[in-house]
Amino acid sequence: xxxxxxxxxxxxxxxxxxxxxxxxxxxxxxxxxxxxxxxxxxxxxxxxxxxxxxxxxxxxxxxxxxxxxxxxxxxxxxxxxxxxxxxxxxxxxxxxxxxxxxxxxxxxxxxxxxxxxxxxxxxxxxxxxxxxxxxxxxxxxxxxxxxxxxxxxxxxxxxxxxxxxxxxxxxxxxxxxxxxxxxxxxxxxxxxxxxxxxxxxxxxxxxxxxxxxxxxxx
Amino acid sequence: xxxxxxxxxxxxxxxxxxxxxxxxxxxxxxxxxxxxxxxxxxxxxxxxxxxxxxxxxxxxxxxxxxxxxxxxxxxxxxxxxxxxxxxxxxxxxxxxxxxxxxxxxxxxxxxxxxxxxxxxxxxxxxxxxxxxxxxxxxxxxxxxxxxxxxxxxxxxxxxxxxxxxxxxxxxxxxxxxxxxxxxxxxxxxxxxxxxxxxxxxxxxxxxxxxxxxxxxxx
DNA sequence: TACTCGATGATTGCATCCAATTCAAGAGAA
DNA sequence: TTCTCTTGAATTGGATGCAATCATCGAGTA
Numbered sequence: 001x002x003x004x005x006x007x008x009x010x011x012x013x014x015x016x017x018x019x020x021x022x023x024x025x026x027x028x029x030x031x032x033x034x035x036x037x038x039x040x041x042x043x044x045x046x047x048x049x050x051x052x053x054x055x056x057x058x059x060x061x062x063x064x065x066x067x068x069x070x071x072x073x074x075x076x077x078x079x080x081x082x083x084x085x086x087x088x089x090x091x092x093x094x095x096x097x098x099x100x101x102x103x104x105x106x107x108x109x110x111x112x113x114x115x116x117x118x119x120x121x122x123x124x125x126x127x128x129x130x131x132x133x134x135x136x137x138x139x140x141x142x143x144x145x146x147x148x149x150x151x152x153x154x155x156x157x158x159x160x161x162x163x164x165x166x167x168x169x170x171x172x173x174x175x176x177x178x179x180x181x182x183x184x185x186x187x188x189x190x191x192x193x194x195x196x197x198x199x200x201x202x203x204x205x206x207x208x209x210x211x212x213x214x215x216x217x218x
Numbered sequence: 219x220x221x222x223x224x225x226x227x228x229x230x231x232x233x234x235x236x237x238x239x240x241x242x243x244x245x246x247x248x249x250x251x252x253x254x255x256x257x258x259x260x261x262x263x264x265x266x267x268x269x270x271x272x273x274x275x276x277x278x279x280x281x282x283x284x285x286x287x288x289x290x291x292x293x294x295x296x297x298x299x300x301x302x303x304x305x306x307x308x309x310x311x312x313x314x315x316x317x318x319x320x321x322x323x324x325x326x327x328x329x330x331x332x333x334x335x336x337x338x339x340x341x342x343x344x345x346x347x348x349x350x351x352x353x354x355x356x357x358x359x360x361x362x363x364x365x366x367x368x369x370x371x372x373x374x375x376x377x378x379x380x381x382x383x384x385x386x387x388x389x390x391x392x393x394x395x396x397x398x399x400x401x402x403x404x405x406x407x408x409x410x411x412x413x414x415x416x417x418x419x420x421x422x423x424x425x426x427x428x429x430x431x432x433x434x435x436x
Numbered sequence: 437t438a439c440t441c442g443a444t445g446a447t448t449g450c451a452t453c454c455a456a457t458t459c460a461a462g463a464g465a466a
Numbered sequence: 467t468t469c470t471c472t473t474g475a476a477t478t479g480g481a482t483g484c485a486a487t488c489a490t491c492g493a494g495t496a
Contacts, residue, residue: 008285008286008448008449008450008485008486008487009285009286009448009449009450009486009487010285010449011449011450012273012449012450013285035476035477035478036477036478037477037478045450045451046450046451046452047451047478048266048449048450048451048452049449049450051270051478051479052269052270052273055230055270055273055274055277056273056276056277058274059273059274059276059277059278060277061363067225067226067227067228067231067457067478067479068226068227068456068457068458068477068478068479069457069458069459069477069478070458070477070478071478080362080363083361083362083363083364084363086312086364087309087312087363087364087367090308090309090312091305091308091309094304094305094308143301144298144301145279145298145301145302145305145371145374146301146304146305149305149367153363156363226455226456226457226478226479226480227456227457227478227479227480228479229479229480230479230480253446253447253448254447254448255447255448263480263481264480264481264482265448265449265481266479266480266481266482267479267480269448269449285448285449285487286447286448286449286486286487286488287447287448287487287488287489288447288448288488289448
């Protein structure tokens with residue numbers, strides 16, 4: 001007997017995926033209330049898989065659940081954001097180290113293309129390209145924990161990166177692009193230590209920039 | 219009207235907590251099947267909150283879920299374990315940096331007591347003391363992401379730490395204790411850089427030790 | 437023997453229903 | 467007015483039941 005649902009046993013994961021996307025695109029902003037029945041209707045499912053999805057997103061830090069009360073898109077404080085950037089500063093170089101030997105000439109060319117595109121793009125397009133640039137550095141090695149952890153950190157701070165750009169674009173920061181090209185260069189030369197150093201500095205500088213706009217965090 | 223349940227709206231979290239404990243104590247070993255109805259009966263609940271608990275533990279990496287099939291206590295491969303130790307090597311020093319200023323003389327005395335006790339303990343007691351020692355270094359600062367991440371890494375590798383000790387205790391390793399005392403000393407002097415360095419080396423050495431017993435991982 | 441292919445029981449996935457809780461608005465008293 | 471209490475709608479939490487799926491085992495065939 002053929003089932004009505006294509007993929008039985010994955011409703012929760014599917015809903016979580018689409019909700020995650022909605023949060024990252026900004027359709028749901030930090031602090032926004034998430035009602036179980038809304039999501040359920042929108043996905044033609046009951047509230048049960050929605051609750052599973054919410055639990056998953058809670059574990060990823062994207063959603064905050066309060067018992068008997070409801071679910072909200074997680075807010076991030078300045079202190080928490082700094083924490084996450086400091087963690088990234090220490091583990092992304094390690095992740096890059098895992099990937100470096102697997103990034104061939106074609107991959108590096110693509111990275112350079114993204115870096116160049118970024119120089120003449122703005123706001124949402126820049127955000128997307130920057131994310132693509134960095135995550136492309138990490139998509140070769142089959143790490144389990146490390147890759148997932150880094151991706152979560154990117155996701156949890158994504159909304160605030162956009163909020164930051166909206167404010168800080170008045171003084172366009174050239175050194176970001178310079179650092180991107182330094183990273184590309186180090187990867188092309190397969191210089192692991194230099195790549196780690198530049199990447200750590202890149203994240204560190206971004207973190208310090210954030211401190212200058214504490215107003216973004218509510 | 220008084221309810222029959224003390225805490226409505228927390229069944230999933232409560233079950234997750236007890237299941238997590240059961241996994242850490244070894245009652246459920248890596249690879250063991252977890253049946254929803256078993257857990258439900260054992261906690262006098264239905265399968266709904268059990269499934270929530272399983273989703274939470276899955277997100278923590280303690281449980282592996284397969285759609286339409288079941289749940290198992292997560293296995294960890296040697297490569298994954300190495301990854302986790304490398305991450306710890308990079309972020310635990312940072313977490314220690316957060317906590318160092320908050321560790322007063324009394325706290326350091328307690329740490330030293332644990333370090334001494336460990337020298338004349340074995341197996342399960344050593345595991346417990348070692349965990350208490352390190353986690354006590356981290357329980358002062360109110361970090362959100364960093365503390366949770368480190369705790370998860372400890373939990374995910376806990377079973378294997380026990381398995382390792384059961385095998386490797388034939389050649390008791392004195393340098394572990396030496397390093398513990400170096401850490402205590404650095405904390406007492408509030409020497410952040412030295413504390414970071416010693417801790418990173420301590421974790422790194424443990425990771426390299428693990429490589430010598432790949433048979434632990436299935 | 438070894439292999440394929442159905443049936444059957446066990447287990448999970450999800451929808452529905454009811455209970456528990458929260459929140460907000462309004463009545464009543466100080 | 468302001469505070470407290472009550473009431474009820476809105477929402478979440480959890481139990482039950484049925485559908486979907488998987489694993490096991492045995493019959494049949496090469």
